[in-house]
Amino acid sequence: MTNPDLAIIGAGAAGIGCALAAAARGARVLVAEAAEALGGTVAGSLIHTLGGLFDDQGERLNDGLAGELIDRLGDADPATKPRRIGRAWVLNVDPAVYRETLRRWIAEYPNVEIRYHSQVNKAEMEGVRIIQVDLDCDGRRTAIYPRHLIDASGNAAAVRRIAPTKVSEGEALAGVIVRLRRAAPDALAFPRGIALVRGIRKAAQRGELPPECGDCWLDSGCHADEIYVKFNIAADRYEHRTMLQATHRLIDHLRRTPGLERLELHQLGALGVRDGGRIEGEYRLTETDLKQGRRFPDSVARGGWPIEHWHPRQGIQLEYLPAGQGYDIPLRALKVAGFTNLWGVGKCLSAEPRAQASARVAGTCWAMGEGLAKALTKDDENGTKRHD
Numbered sequence: 001m002t003n004p005d006l007a008i009i010g011a012g013a014a015g016i017g018c019a020l021a022a023a024a025r026g027a028r029v030l031v032a033e034a035a036e037a038l039g040g041t042v043a044g045s046l047i048h049t050l051g052g053l054f055d056d057q058g059e060r061l062n063d064g065l066a067g068e069l070i071d072r073l074g075d076a077d078p079a080t081k082p083r084r085i086g087r088a089w090v091l092n093v094d095p096a097v098y099r100e101t102l103r104r105w106i107a108e109y110p111n112v113e114i115r116y117h118s119q120v121n122k123a124e125m126e127g128v129r130i131i132q133v134d135l136d137c138d139g140r141r142t143a144i145y146p147r148h149l150i151d152a153s154g155n156a157a158a159v160r161r162i163a164p165t166k167v168s169e170g171e172a173l174a175g176v177i178v179r180l181r182r183a184a185p186d187a188l189a190f191p192r193g194i195a196l197v198r199g200i201r202k203a204a205q206r207g208e209l210p211p212e213c214g215d216c217w218l219d220s221g222c223h224a225d226e227i228y229v230k231f232n233i234a235a236d237r238y239e240h241r242t243m244l245q246a247t248h249r250l251i252d253h254l255r256r257t258p259g260l261e262r263l264e265l266h267q268l269g270a271l272g273v274r275d276g277g278r279i280e281g282e283y284r285l286t287e288t289d290l291k292q293g294r295r296f297p298d299s300v301a302r303g304g305w306p307i308e309h310w311h312p313r314q315g316i317q318l319e320y321l322p323a324g325q326g327y328d329i330p331l332r333a334l335k336v337a338g339f340t341n342l343w344g345v346g347k348c349l350s351a352e353p354r355a356q357a358s359a360r361v362a363g364t365c366w367a368m369g370e371g372l373a374k375a376l377t378k379d380d381e382n383g384t385k386r387h388d
Contacts (some may be wrong), residue, residue, distance in 0.1 A: 001113045004030035006376065007133060007146035009120055012040020013362045014346025015152030016102055017065050017369030023109035025377045030144060032118035032135055034153070038106065040323055041154060041347075042362050043099035045272030046177040048221050050098075052305045052363025054089035055326060058082055061304050062367035069101075069366060076101050079222035087320050090304055091363075094222045095269075120158040123149070129340045130162070148341045148376050152369060155276025156348040159336060166336050170275035171353040173310040174235040177228055178247050181266040184259030185224040194216055196257065200250065209253055212246040215315060226266070232310060238271050274310055274347070274360060281350025283332035290327045290355055300326035300371025303364045309357035321358075329359060329368055331375050345372050 008015045011033035019029045040325045041047060050352040053063045053070060060070070064157075070091060073080045075157055081350070106112055118141050124132040135142045151158040156167045197218055206216040217230045229250065231243065247265060254260045290307065304326035307319040321325050321327075333350045336342040346365040349356065359368075 001028060001032045002051060002147050004028045004113075005147045006030070006150055006373065007032065007144055007148070008150045008152055009158040010034075010040065010152035010154060010346070011038045011114060011153060012135070012154055012346065013042060013365035014151075015040070016367040016371035018150060018152060018373045019112050019369075020065055020105065020109070021370040021373035022027065022377050023112045025374070027111065027373075027377045029109075029112045030095060030146070031112065031114045032137075033114060033116050034119050034157070036116050037099060037377040038102045038114070039095070039099040041272050043095045043102075044270040045175065045230065046095050046179055046267060047272065047362065048093055048095055048177075048179075049083070049085065049090035049219070050093055050363055051088065051090050051361035052303065052365070052367075053091050053302045054082060054363070056087055056088045056320075056323060057090070058084065061302050061326060061363065064364050064367070065370045066363055066366045072105065073097065077222065082223075092222050105119045120149075120161045123162045128338055130342055138206035146341075148343060151279070151342070151344045151348060152346045153276075154347045155273060156279055156344055159279050159342065159344055159348070160277070161338065162342065163339070165281040166338070167348075168280065170235075170273065170277050171312060172275035172357065173232045173312055173315075174238065174274060175272040175310070176231040176233060176238070176243055177269040177272065178231070178265065179221070179269070180227040180229065180251065180254075180263050181223075181225055182237065182262040182264050183225050183227050187257075187259045188218055188220050188227060193220075196254070200253065209249055210246040212243065213250055216250070217318060221255060227263070232315070234312060235271060235273055235276075240268075244268060274355065275356055276347065278348050278356055279344035279350050280337050281333045281344065282335045282337050283330055283350060285329060285333045285349065285351035285355045285359065287352055287354045290321060290358055293322070293325040293327050294331035296328040298331040298375075300331050300334065300375060301329045301364060301367035302326045303329055303359050305358045305361045305364060307354050307358045308361075309354050317354075329364070329371075331372070334368065334372055347371055
């Protein structure tokens with residue numbers, strides 16, 4: 001496909017949401033993904049609690065694909081369940097089930113082409129409009145001529161190539177999630193889970209565990225015998241070997257606990273970058289917008305997740321929005337300033353760091369992607385497709 005209506009860079013939550021919505025409306029869609037499979041951060045980094053799908057009462061926040069995602073994941077695995085964490089609601093999901101669900105879903109649309117191991121190399125302009133994009137696909141250059149180019153990479157990878165001055169660097173710690181299996185059922189049930197975490201942190205303070213364990217957290221998953229360990233680290237300090245060593249030392253420590261003697265490493269997730277860079281849009285979503293529950297006439301999605309900012313020096317800063325309140329994400333926050341057909345959606349939307357810390361979660365990204373696709377494939381008054 002060399003003349004897609006939408007060329008989407010990234011096959012994560014925002015990218016797949018955008019592709020599915022556009023394809024359902026008859027658009028020709030090309031998805032270029034740098035990795036070798038669908039699913040983005042959720043699947044690759046082992047995100048097992050999907051935020052942004054529900055409001056603070058556990059009700060669905062956005063209609064459309066986000067709701068259909070909940071239903072499809074539930075049909076694929078009965079262990080997929082809503083769950084309350086603090087004052088927020090998440091959807092517990094197996095990351096492998098999530099990836100396979102997306103693969104089956106996207107396969108229903110023959111007008112979607114996915115190219116793996118692909119990224120934007122450069123673009124040619126005609127004034128303020130992109131007319132040609134060169135993709136690097138497994139080392140081979142391919143020219144495409146999209147009506148719209150959508151950066152859903154999570155780190156503004158395409159916009160960086162085309163207009164690097166239109167990207168603000170990220171301001172958040174990254175995360176690494178490890179999946180452990182063969183734990184006794186209810187190994188993390190209250191108050192045992194809290195006691196385990198406290199013991200880990202004290203051991204790290206005494207030097208008995210590596211510093212990476214100093215602020216890690218333990219969480220249950222969909223299956224009774226699994227434990228997810230969540231580490232937080234600066235992205236530029238991440239080393240796979242160091243993290244693997246820290247994980248094995250932590251497992252040795254946990255095996256001393258009754259019920260965890262047979263604990264073993266099942267999977268080490270890829271580095272999960274919470275804020276890899278944000279575009280400069282025609283509008284910048286602000287923390288004030290979130291706290292005031294601002295509505296916009298060009299809204300593409302609703303957000304409602306707490307401000308969960310993993311500050312690079314101060315650590316987690318969690319602030320809940322006022323009870324019962326959500327906020328709109330405007331189309332203008334997805335349009336790269338100075339361009340007519342270049343967009344950034346998902347984690348790289350135009351937003352202040354603390355606003356992005358709420359809007360970046362998977363459920364909100366799904367809704368953003370769908371809303372953008374609908375805006376770009378809107379029917380005009382004569383019933384024909386309008387893409388510009």
